[in-house]
Amino acid sequence: MADKGMIIRITGPVVEASGMNGARMFEIVKVGREALIGEIITLEEDVATIQVYEETAGITPGEPVERTGSSLSVELGPGLLGNIYDGIQRPLRDISAGWGDFISRGVSLPALSREKEWDFIPLRKPGDQVIGGDIIGEVQESPTIPHRIMVPPGISGTIRDLAPAARYRIEDTIATIETAAGPVRISMVQRWPVREGRPYTRKLDPVEPLITGQRIIDTLFPIAKGGTAAVPGPFGSGKTVIQHQLAKWADADVIVYIGCGERGNEMADVLAEFPSLQDPRTGEPLMKRMVLLANTSNMPVAAREASVYTGITMAEYYRDMGYDVALMADSTSRWAEAMREISGRLEEMPGEEGYPAYLGSRLADFYERAGRVTVCGSQGSTGSVSVVGAVSPPGGDFSEPVTQNTLRIVKVFWALDSDLAYQRHFPAINWLLSYSLYGDAVRSWWHEHTAPDWDDRRREMMALLQKENELEEIVKLVGPDVLPETDKLVLLEAEIIRESFLMQYAFHPVDTYSDPARQYRMITAMFRFFSLAAEAVAGGVAVELIRGLPVKRRLARMGAIPPEEEEGQFSDLMQTMELQIRGLEV
Amino acid sequence: MESSSREYTSVTKVVGPLIIVDNVAGIGYGEVVEVTMPSGEKRLGQVLETLTTRAVVQVFGGTRDLDTETTRVRFTGESMKIPLSPDMLGRVFDGVANPRDGGAPVIPEELRDIYGSPINPYTRENPRDPIQTGISAIDGMNTLVRGQKLPIFSGAGLPHNLLAAQIARQARVLSQEEEFAVVFGAMGITHEEAGFFLKDFRSTGALEHAVVYLNLADDPAIERIITPRLALTAAEYLAFTRDMHVLVILTDLTNYCESLREVAAAREEVPGRRGYPGYLYTDLASIFERAGRIRGREGSITQLPILTMPDDDITHPVPDLTGYITEGQIVLSRDLHRKGIYPPIAVLPCLSRLMKGGIGPGRTREDHADVNNQLYAAYAQGIRLKSLVAVVGEEGLSETDRTYLRFCNRFETEFVGQGLTENRTFTTTLDIAWNLLSVLPEDELKRIDLRFIERYHPAHRKGSNE
Numbered sequence A: 001m002a003d004k005g006m007i008i009r010i011t012g013p014v015v016e017a018s019g020m021n022g023a024r025m026f027e028i029v030k031v032g033r034e035a036l037i038g039e040i041i042t043l044e045e046d047v048a049t050i051q052v053y054e055e056t057a058g059i060t061p062g063e064p065v066e067r068t069g070s071s072l073s074v075e076l077g078p079g080l081l082g083n084i085y086d087g088i089q090r091p092l093r094d095i096s097a098g099w100g101d102f103i104s105r106g107v108s109l110p111a112l113s114r115e116k117e118w119d120f121i122p123l124r125k126p127g128d129q130v131i132g133g134d135i136i137g138e139v140q141e142s143p144t145i146p147h148r149i150m151v152p153p154g155i156s157g158t159i160r161d162l163a164p165a166a167r168y169r170i171e172d173t174i175a176t177i178e179t180a181a182g183p184v185r186i187s188m189v190q191r192w193p194v195r196e197g198r199p200y201t202r203k204l205d206p207v208e209p210l211i212t213g214q215r216i217i218d219t220l221f222p223i224a225k226g227g228t229a230a231v232p233g234p235f236g237s238g239k240t241v242i243q244h245q246l247a248k249w250a251d252a253d254v255i256v257y258i259g260c261g262e263r264g265n266e267m268a269d270v271l272a273e274f275p276s277l278q279d280p281r282t283g284e285p286l287m288k289r290m291v292l293l294a295n296t297s298n299m300p301v302a303a304r305e306a307s308v309y310t311g312i313t314m315a316e317y318y319r320d321m322g323y324d325v326a327l328m329a330d331s332t333s334r335w336a337e338a339m340r341e342i343s344g345r346l347e348e349m350p351g352e353e354g355y356p357a358y359l360g361s362r363l364a365d366f367y368e369r370a371g372r373v374t375v376c377g378s379q380g381s382t383g384s385v386s387v388v389g390a391v392s393p394p395g396g397d398f399s400e401p402v403t404q405n406t407l408r409i410v411k412v413f414w415a416l417d418s419d420l421a422y423q424r425h426f427p428a429i430n431w432l433l434s435y436s437l438y439g440d441a442v443r444s445w446w447h448e449h450t451a452p453d454w455d456d457r458r459r460e461m462m463a464l465l466q467k468e469n470e471l472e473e474i475v476k477l478v479g480p481d482v483l484p485e486t487d488k489l490v491l492l493e494a495e496i497i498r499e500s501f502l503m504q505y506a507f508h509p510v511d512t513y514s515d516p517a518r519q520y521r522m523i524t525a526m527f528r529f530f531s532l533a534a535e536a537v538a539g540g541v542a543v544e545l546i547r548g549l550p551v552k553r554r555l556a557r558m559g560a561i562p563p564e565e566e567e568g569q570f571s572d573l574m575q576t577m578e579l580q581i582r583g584l585e586v
Numbered sequence B: 001m002e003s004s005s006r007e008y009t010s011v012t013k014v015v016g017p018l019i020i021v022d023n024v025a026g027i028g029y030g031e032v033v034e035v036t037m038p039s040g041e042k043r044l045g046q047v048l049e050t051l052t053t054r055a056v057v058q059v060f061g062g063t064r065d066l067d068t069e070t071t072r073v074r075f076t077g078e079s080m081k082i083p084l085s086p087d088m089l090g091r092v093f094d095g096v097a098n099p100r101d102g103g104a105p106v107i108p109e110e111l112r113d114i115y116g117s118p119i120n121p122y123t124r125e126n127p128r129d130p131i132q133t134g135i136s137a138i139d140g141m142n143t144l145v146r147g148q149k150l151p152i153f154s155g156a157g158l159p160h161n162l163l164a165a166q167i168a169r170q171a172r173v174l175s176q177e178e179e180f181a182v183v184f185g186a187m188g189i190t191h192e193e194a195g196f197f198l199k200d201f202r203s204t205g206a207l208e209h210a211v212v213y214l215n216l217a218d219d220p221a222i223e224r225i226i227t228p229r230l231a232l233t234a235a236e237y238l239a240f241t242r243d244m245h246v247l248v249i250l251t252d253l254t255n256y257c258e259s260l261r262e263v264a265a266a267r268e269e270v271p272g273r274r275g276y277p278g279y280l281y282t283d284l285a286s287i288f289e290r291a292g293r294i295r296g297r298e299g300s301i302t303q304l305p306i307l308t309m310p311d312d313d314i315t316h317p318v319p320d321l322t323g324y325i326t327e328g329q330i331v332l333s334r335d336l337h338r339k340g341i342y343p344p345i346a347v348l349p350c351l352s353r354l355m356k357g358g359i360g361p362g363r364t365r366e367d368h369a370d371v372n373n374q375l376y377a378a379y380a381q382g383i384r385l386k387s388l389v390a391v392v393g394e395e396g397l398s399e400t401d402r403t404y405l406r407f408c409n410r411f412e413t414e415f416v417g418q419g420l421t422e423n424r425t426f427t428t429t430l431d432i433a434w435n436l437l438s439v440l441p442e443d444e445l446k447r448i449d450l451r452f453i454e455r456y457h458p459a460h461r462k463g464s465n466e
C-alpha cells in the first residue's frame, strides 16, 4: 500500500495528501478517482502537497493519490516538429480530434504518434563503440531537419545490433548496446525529466549573432546564438509581435515557441500564419521547424508553470543533435505568477510582491539552460539554445521583481516603451534603455559578412540617438529655434535613423525582414545622406531646407524596397540624394 | 446521487462572505451549497476549500443574518449549472439566473457548468471579419472583429454606457445577414444605468435578441463572481450550439474584481498588488478567454467588457491585467469629454490587436492599414507639439509643425467626434481621414504607399476628375 495516499485537502490547483511516506519531491502522482496528473511540490512527514495539472472541481477528500515513481518527463523523438502541445506535452491536435473543441480533463494521450513510421537510416555499424550523445542514425523529420537518433545520455558500450535502413515506429528497437551493465535496447524515443538540464560536454562563448532580420535588434542590440534576451514591456507594446518575428525569421534551425499563460487567439494566429510562410533560407514552411507549446491563460495554472521546462527540454534535445535552437517564452511573467499562485496556496512565506523567495533562483536556473555548447558524444559538435523571454511588468513598471530578477541574468535587454507604441513606432524598443552585451562578440561576424565599418556606424547611430535625447531636453525648455544649425542637423539625422531604420513594420511583406546585407545598405544610404547634409550645412544651407527634401520620404521607405529592385533602387536613391542636397547649395 | 446531497448545521465560523462548516465528510471542491438562514431564506454558496472534515464556503448572497446555531448548509454534490434554451432570448434575469422580469423560469434544453472548459487553442479559428460599429475612432483606428475581446476603459462619469449602447445598436458585419444576439451581464451597476440599457434595447427592438443578467448595486456583492460566468455560458450556448453571432457586454468589471478581493481578504490570502489576489490575472482570463471563434462552427463570441479605472489610472491592476489579457482596449479620456467631444476616445492608448487581419482589400479598403498608421503618427506628433507650444508659443514652431497642430485639432473634432446616432460606414470614415491628412504637406505622408496617395488623396482625386 506504500504507493497510495489519500487526499486530505483541496484548494484550487493544490491538493494535500497523507499517507505518502516514501514519496519523492517532484514525483508525478495520479490524483483522485479520475487519476488527474499532479506533481509533488512539498513533503512534510507523510503529507505531500501536490500541484495538479488539471481542473480539480468535484474532487473530494478521501479519494486516493497514486504514486508513479517518475518525475514529470517529456517524450523526445521524431514527430515533435510542427506539433502543438499543452504545458505538459499533451498533443492538442490529437486531443481535438478525440475530445472535441473544448479541453476536458483526464485526457491522456501519447505525445508522439506510436503508429507513424519513419525512414530510419543507420549511421554506425555493429561493433562500434558509442557513448551517450553519439548519433547512430537519422530520420528525415521535416524537409530540412534530419532528426538525429542519439544514444541517450549515460549509456555507453558496443553496438551489438543496429537496425538496417527501413521504416520503423518510434518504439521499435533500432539498436542494442552492450554496456557494462548488460544489453540496453534503444528506440527512437527518449524520455527526459523536464526540471533537469540535459547534459553537454562544455559551455562555449557565443561568437555568432542570431540574425533576426529585425534591424534594431541585429544592428543595435544583437543577440548571439546561445544567448539570452528579455523583452519587458507594458501590455500592447509589442512583446508578442517581436517573439513572433523572431520565431519566423531568426536563423535558427529549430524554434520552440511557448505560449505561457497568454491568449488563445495568438496561438490560432501562429497556426494560421506559419504554415504558409516560407523560411527565407530553405524555402520550406516555417511551421516545419517549430514546436509550439500552448498553455493559454485559461488553461490550468500548474501546467503553465511546467510549460517553460517542457519547452526548454525539447530545445536542449535538438541542441544535442548539433542544431541551433531558439526558444521564445511568452510570457515569463505568467510563469512567475503561476509560481506565486501555487506558493500562495501553500501559505509559504512570501517574498517581494507576494512572489515566492525562490523566484530569482528559478529564473536563473531556467536561463542558465541556454548557451552554446559542445554537445555530448564523440563527434564533438556544437549546438546552441538561445532564449528570449517576454516579461509583462504590472503597470509597465520595470522595478518589479520579475523584470529585475530577469535583468540580473540575461545579456540582452529590449525595453519596450508604451509612448513609442502609442505613436505606432514599431518595434517599440526604447533605444536609450535597451542594451546588448554581445556587441563585441558578434562584431567580427558582421565585419566578415558586411564591411569593416559596421561597428563604427553602429556606434555613431547610438551616439546620434543619445545626442538627440539631450537636445530634446533643451528644445522642451526653449523651443527648437535657438539651436545652432549643427544641432538641428543632429536632430534631423536622428529622426532619419528612427523613421528609416529603427521603425520596421512587421506586417509588411518586405519590411518584415531585412537580411544583414540590406541592413548594411540602409545604413550606408543614411550615412551618405548625413555626410552630404553636413557638407551643405557647412556651406550655409539651412537644415530646414534639407528636412523638406522629397528624398527623405524615399529614405523612410527603404525597408519596403522589393529585393529584386534593391540594386537599382538603392543606387538611384544615392544619386537623387546627391542631386537634391547639392541642388540646395548656391 | 442521494448520498451526494448532505445537510449540516455545523457552521463554526463566519468571516466576511465565508462560512466554515465542520464535522463534514466527502465534500467536493467547488460544489454548490444551499444555505438556509434562520429565517428560512435560502442562499447559494460554493465550496472554496475542502478538508477531510471541514469545508470553507463562499456565500453568494452574503452572510448577513447568518448564525452558527440554526443555519443549515446543504451540500448538493453538483457543480454550479445554469439552464439553457433559446427561450432565454428576450428575458431579463437576476445575477444568479432567476427571472427578474416576472416571467416563468426557463425550461432548460440543457444544463451547463458555468465555469465552462477552455477552448482547445488548436481548434480556434483566427478571427478576421471586421465589425462596422459606425464609430470612426473604432472602425478607422482600432477595428473590432468578430470573436475579439475589446474592453472599454472608462472613468467615473464618462459616457461609456452611451458608447456601448451605440455599438450594440450599430454593430454589423458587412455583406452578411446572420443570426445575432446580445448577452448583457451587469455587475453592481445602478438601477438607472441598467434602466438606460433596457430602455435602449427595448426601443430598438434589440431586447428580443438579448439575454440580460442583472446584479445591481444593491444586490449581494459576492454574486458578482458568478454573473459574468452565467452570461458567458449563455453566450457559448447561443454561439456554439445555436450558431449565433453573440456580442457580450459586461459591466462593470471593476466591481467584479472588488468582490474577488473581498473573498481573498476574508481568506487572509497573500495579497498581490493593491490588495487584489495574486490570481486575479488567471481569474480574469477565465472570463475574457471565453471569446472567439471555433473552426467549423458558425457562431462567434465578441466581448465588450466595460471597466472604470479608479482615479482614471490605467496602471491600476484592474485595467492593467485586463489589457494584458484582452485583444486591445478602447480608452476614454476625461480631457476630450470636457472639450465636449463624443465619443471621447483617447486614440493614442487604444489598440485593436486583431485589426490587421480584419482590414484591407476585400474586408474594409486597401488603404486602411497605411491610413491608420499615418493618422497615428500624425496625431501623436500633433499632441507632442501641443505640449511644446505651451512652452515656446506657436511662433517657435516651423510652418510644417503648425500644420500638425491644425491637423490635431480637426482630427479630434471631425474624426473622433461624431453624433450619438451617427453611423458612419468604413468608407466614410476613411474619406474623412483623407480630408484631414490633406491638411499636411504631402511629403509628410511617409507611412502611406504612393499608390494609395495617388488613388485617395483629395489633391490627386481632384486632378484626375478635371
Ligand SMILES: Nc1ncnc2c1ncn2[C@@H]1O[C@H](COP(=O)(O)OP(=O)(O)OP(=O)(O)O)[C@@H](O)[C@H]1O
Residues within 6 Å of the ligand: A233, A234, A235, A236, A237, A238, A239, A240, A241, A242, A392, A426, A427, A428, A504, A505, A506, A507, B323, B324, B325, B351, B352, B353, B354, B356
Ligand atoms: N513590429 C511591429 N509592426 C507593426 N505593428 C506592431 C509591431 N509590434 C507591435 N505591433 C502592434 O502592436 C500590437 C500589440 O503588440 P503585442 O501583441 O506584441 O503586444 P504585447 O506587448 O505582447 O502585449 P501583451 O503583454 O498584452 O501581450 C500588435 O497587435 C500590433 O498591432
Ligand SMILES: [Mg+2]
Residues within 6 Å of the ligand: A239, A240, A241, A262, A330
Ligand atoms: Mg503579448
